[in-house]
Amino acid sequence: MSIQLVDYYHALLDNYLNNHPGLSIYDDCKKFANNVIQDDIPPEEIVKLHREYVDERELSETDIKRSFDILHEIVKYFGYSYRDYKKLIDRVEVHDKEVDLAARLQQTMLKTEIPQFDSIQIGVISVAAQRVSGDYFNLIDHKDGTMSFAVADVIGKGIPAALAMSMIKFGMDSYGHSQLPSDGLKRLNRVVEKNVNTNMFVTMFYGLYEEMNHILYCSSAGHEPGYIFRAEDDDFEEINVRGRVLGVSQQTRYQQDEIKIHIEDMVIIFTDGVTEIRKPDGEFIDKKYLLNIIHAYKHMHPQDIVQLLYEELLTLQDPGKKDDLTILIIKRVN
Helix, strand or coil: CCHHHHHHHHHHHHHHHHCCCCHHHHHHHHHHHHHHHHCCCCHHHHHHHHHHHHHHCCCCHHHHHHHHHHHHHHHHHHHHHHHHHHHHHHHHHHHHHHHHHHHHHHHHHCCCCCCCCCCEEEEEEEECCCCCCCEEEEEEECCCCEEEEEEEEEECCHHHHHHHHHHHHHHHHHCCCCCCHHHHHHHHHHHHHHHCCCCCEEEEEEEEEECCCCEEEEEEEECCCCEEEECCCCEEEECCCCCCCECCCCCCCCCCEEEECCCCCEEEEECHHHHCCECCCCCECCHHHHHHHHHHCCCCCHHHHHHHHHHHHHHHCCHHHCCCEEEEEEEECC
């Protein structure tokens, strides 16, 4: 304990024993207690300090008994502090249980199998910054040569976000193979608008890949732009579909694009946890930098590409500013 606190305590006792106890003394006791609690000094140290004070001074029996008023007042604040601490711990435990429940809910309800096709390869990685992710992806093989897929980002966390994503997955899984992205987003928008908290919105890139003609139909609800790597040109082009985020208005309509995919072309979709990564110096990484990494590994399987890209991002990212991130790559092969 610091000399200043020892002197403070001695002064408290001197003032109390030499004068009639008043409100100011108890205010000083509270101030002293706050200081020792902040310095993480246990009550035993205060008792020891009090005993030393009594031993050093020739106090009457009456003064010794009166001095315990100060000790009692100060130790009392430790009780208040402990009760507040216990309440905080109880709240944290309840919150942790809720987060664990949400995490299990995601793992059970949002599990997605990666479809297998002869002429396309798929790579995907989705990593949560915390136990519960605000990102979501889904891939549906309709068993007729078409595949629906979506990458979404829920603006919200915890159980509400997990529930919102489970509703979206159920909505996607319940639609037929003919569900075009613009229609899919229109229906999902109604689900989100009716059933999700008004402060929670969802961005989504929705695609339908037709393997027979190798055509990508796609729409976006306020999501990060997707990219196409054109093998013939050895360059990237941005997918220029735009739309309002899900959950704002039931009347929202979504534009749809139709894109031909050639051999060795790749469809690339991110969430903003990728494109808005901050480096330790506070600067955002450049999207061109991300695409250059993908370009360097273009000859590899998409699953290897997304894994290598993720590992590269880990070396750049400020550990204190992590966000959920998802990367999906679909590659046409012979």
